[in-house]
Amino acid sequence: MNDNDRAIVGLVMLAHAMVHTFELSIPILVPVWLSEFGTTRAAIGVVISAGYALFGIGALPGGVLADAYGSRRLIAGCLLGMGGAFALLGVASSLWIVTLALLLWGVAASVYHPSGLALLSKGVTEQGSAFAYHGMAGNFGIAVGPLVTTLLLLAFDWQTVVVVLALPAFVAALVALRVNVDEAAAVSEGEADARADGGVSSMSELFADSRTLFSGWFVAVFVIVMMSGLYYRGVLTFLPDLLSGLALFAPVEVAGKSLEPARYLYAGLLTVGMAGQYVGGKLTDRVENARGIAVAFGALVVVALAFVPAMDAGLGPLLAASFVLGFCLFVVQPLYQATVATYTPPGARGLSYGFTYLGVFGVGALGAAVAGIVLQYASPAALFVVLAGFAAVASALGVVLSVRGPATD
Helix, strand or coil: CCHHHHHHHHHHHHHHHHHHHHHHHHHHHHHHHHHHHCCCHHHHHHHHHHHHHHHHHCHHHHHHHHHHHCHHHHHHHHHHHHHHHHHHHCCCCCHHHHHHHHHHHHHHHHCHHHHHHHHHHHHCCCHHHHHHHHHHHHHHHHHHHHHHHHHHHHHCCHHHHHHHHHHHHHHHHHHHHHCCCCCCCCCCCCCCCCCCCCHHHCHHHHHHHHHHHHCCCHHHHHHHHHHHHHHHHHHHHHHHHHHHCCHHHCCEEECCEEECHHHHHHHHHHHHHHHHHHHHHHHCCCCCHHHHHHHHHHHHHHHHHHHHHHHHHCHHHHHHHHHHHHHHHHHHHHHHHHHHHHCCCHHHHHHHHHHHHHHHHHHHHHHHHHHHHHHHHCCHHHHHHHHHHHHHHHHHHHHHHHHHCCCCC
């Protein structure tokens, strides 16, 4: 990588890790808020769902803004907004202030993925490695965020903890404001985005660009990312609960404290995802992305169908299935991120990633609801069959893109 590549990759790795650190620290605070405010799980669930929904829905306008004003400034604003939201949590005296803070976090965090991925796809020449490192940083936040929050809560009250979590975001925002990068170094002069003046504010232009995107093969990519999001939220939301119900992972009393082994397996699964992100990023440089999507989602079909039998087969098979799930769940992400860049023009790259993460986190958020309904009225085996169906659709579309899609060499 050249100096510009390294500067961009360093910036997006820092920001990506922060986004997911905040995202996965929120569930750790739920029991604290239930006790603090004397509220119900239903009320807390609605509040958190609203914040997470904005995380996905805001990706589309975030992509528009990235195309109009550039990615670096959007990333700095994202970091400042997330830090400010958690600082507001630090003075929250009611559930209403918690709600406001989480809504602000969702809005701020939503602009990261379209702006960060647009910056990678337009500014970095060695994109395969860049996507790999970017994904690993996100998985670092996913795995470390809950752990750090848990450890801090052992020493401090929750309001101090959220302020401590906010401080690195402010430092990262200063870094983003000061770093100097060429955001269009990897595209030719003729392809570079001409809209540096914010002209994207025209709704007719937005509709025209969106229609152009969805009149081509991007529509297949969009369905793929929706299936990925549904699988992701569907499996991760209730997996700790399913694991904790197994006799193998019954709570253990140590020094007067109850330790839940299921949480450690869950954290280990997410940590293995870092390797999946790295391998997926490297594969984008070595295989046709559509073919890689077909194979990777095909593997997720197999894992989903094998998971419940593995749960019944004992510790060894369950550990193996869990780690394969963690690896495959995240190996697909760099593949579809690179595929978006393949099937969209640089001038609408931010918009295309906005739609992508609207699909992944917005539509994908429904995966949690689907999983809850299936578990309520059917069984874990039925849930994993449904998840296999999501992955099968994505795999089939990967085959279609590979066989029928335009040449991408």
